Amino acid sequence: MLDSRYYRAVSNSVRFAYAMTRQPAKRTRLTREQSRDQTRARLLDAAQAMFMRKGFVGASVEDIAQAAGYTRGAFYSNFRSKSELLVELLQRDHEVMQADLRAIFAENMSRDDMEARVIQYYSRLPQDNKAFLLWVEAKLLAARDARFRTRFNAFMKDKRDQLVAYIEEFSARAGTPVTLAPELLVIGLMGLCDGVQFLAASDPQHVTPTVVTEVLARFFARVVFGRDA
Template sequence: MKRERLTRAQRKEQTRERLLDAAERVFVRKGLAATSVDDISDEAGYTRGAFYFNFDSKAEVLIELLRRDSERTCSNIQAITKEGGAPDEVKERATAYFTDAIRPDSFSLWAEGSLLASRDGAYRDPINALRNRRLAATSECIRSIRAANQAKLSHGQAEALALGMASISDGLMFFKMSNGQNMSGEGVINVAVAFISWVLGHGPKYEDDK
């Protein structure tokens, strides 16, 4: 069977995706500051020219990686409640997803994004917008699950719980990466499962929960 030839647009998109995949591996391995354009190009099997044909800078690549991760995360979170099922099934599915989402690679990228946003105002708004989009998806998931268990939350209350979940998850990953000898991967997961399950199933009791 004759292989279909890619169009110019398809070839460009393929090159762009390979550069993004390569950049993700190198950023996780070396960090944004220590990574050069040549590192990314070499990892992807392309030249510097190919990199600059698709991106203006390493920072632009990082933001694109965060956008890709944010879109994937939001889609997966929304699917948790859309799939339906009994409240306990949805809660179990959500707990499993949020626990699995505590990944070193994803955390490393968002940590680099947070540092970039704190040091360069030009990137602060787009990075914070992507982070807030993930938090919004998480808070809506929490509201939906808690409502199914007869415990309604306001948007502000759900947002606070979503921020708490994100902060605990990030804190666990940071502690594990910087002080790994004192906490096993299983230990991180156990703490995460306990907190996520508490938020989704019980959480703090607000006045309007009654």
């Protein structure tokens, strides 16, 4: 017969094996660059939340750092100022929006399908673009701060140039000449979309998704797509 020492040994082995399975997995040590990227990403996310809640002026560096779980020193080791961080937030949002537009033009689709996708893209901005108020804050700051205005306007010029390129590509692929110079068309398009988003944000009861789609569809049909609305 097996004696008690055997059972104790088996029991100890089982407990040891169970304990080993309960050990937390070792964390992979981040490189200095990875750690810095993680810190910047957390500061950016915290800043976006703070700017949306308190506004650019109302949110302090301390608010942002605390929300991200860092110190004021960590903020200034990554960003020289709140305005620099704001521009990076705008750039991040712009890149996401551009990726969505590129996806539309990257596919080989019919003119009707392309028009429908463009309308769908712009119509959903008031509901999906959580960063819209950041753009409002940036425009207010640009109107009051000459230094920020210079940097912001250069960024907006690049944004308009990219939209001009998309309009020209659409015109070429659809075989429809635009009725207005693309540079002027982009200014009108951006102004319309900004206005619709602002109205949808401030008066969602009346400026509903259905209204937004109707307004944009008719504008695009007449001015961009060259169709009768």
